[in-house]
Amino acid sequence: xxxxxxxxxxxxxxxxxxxxxxxxxxxxxxxxxxxxxxxxxxxxxxxxxxxxxxxxxxxxxxxxxxxxxxxxxxxxxxxxxxxxxxxxxxxxxxxxxxxxxxxxxxxxxxxxxxxxxxxxxxxxxxxxxxxxxxxxxxxxxxxxxxxxxxxxxxxxxxxxxxxxxxxxxxxxxxxxxxxxxxxxxxxxxxxxxxxxxxxxxxxxxxxxxxxxxxxxxxxxx
Numbered sequence: 001x002x003x004x005x006x007x008x009x010x011x012x013x014x015x016x017x018x019x020x021x022x023x024x025x026x027x028x029x030x031x032x033x034x035x036x037x038x039x040x041x042x043x044x045x046x047x048x049x050x051x052x053x054x055x056x057x058x059x060x061x062x063x064x065x066x067x068x069x070x071x072x073x074x075x076x077x078x079x080x081x082x083x084x085x086x087x088x089x090x091x092x093x094x095x096x097x098x099x100x101x102x103x104x105x106x107x108x109x110x111x112x113x114x115x116x117x118x119x120x121x122x123x124x125x126x127x128x129x130x131x132x133x134x135x136x137x138x139x140x141x142x143x144x145x146x147x148x149x150x151x152x153x154x155x156x157x158x159x160x161x162x163x164x165x166x167x168x169x170x171x172x173x174x175x176x177x178x179x180x181x182x183x184x185x186x187x188x189x190x191x192x193x194x195x196x197x198x199x200x201x202x203x204x205x206x207x208x209x210x211x212x213x214x215x216x217x218x219x220x221x
Contacts (some may be wrong), residue, residue, distance in 0.1 A: 008038045011080045015049075063080060078091070079102075122144070130178065162184065163192070
């Protein structure tokens with residue numbers, strides 16, 4: 001018997017013409033949750049993605065438009081692959097299908113371990129949604145030196161800088177690391193951090209996918 005897969009739309013906030021890069025997150029989601037069929041598209045004119053308030057404000061209407069397009073095509077749910085959760089709140093008021101981002105979902109999973117939490121991102125501060133969820137359970141946060149956009153994470157220097165930043169957080173007593181950029185999923189750094197440091201690491205894309213999978217399998221939003 002052929003099992004019908006649940007159709008998920010994945011929105012990338014990094015503009016790219018590289019098909020492999022565009023579809024990377026979707027392929028990861030399908031490897032974790034084989035019941036899902038993921039189609040990935042990116043918003044236009046943001047080659048450096050979202051890395052500050054200005055780029056997030058630029059992205060929101062683009063995400064909204066793309067999400068509406070996906071809904072009109074009959075998708076069952078939408079995953080916005082960004083820890084800043086751009087347009088998630090706006091879309092909940094206009095869509096009839098579930099929509100999740102990667103920020104609040106990551107924070108919620110990090111809280112579940114009841115251990116000191118650290119956040120590692122690429123922006124000048126912790127994403128608003130994550131901060132609102134974590135509150136005083138977050139004991140430290142940082143960003144890798146020299147990393148200002150998701151593109152920097154894809155370099156050898158960026159990856160090394162990321163690992164060095166994690167060590168700083170561990171020295172401050174962090175036991176659970178919440179990654180605040182889905183670009184870190186792109187470079188596959190979560191399992192490496194866990195192996196090298198012994199920390200519990202919450203991957204933002206996997207957190208968002210797990211949340212969306214849960215609500216879709218329950219049949220609601």
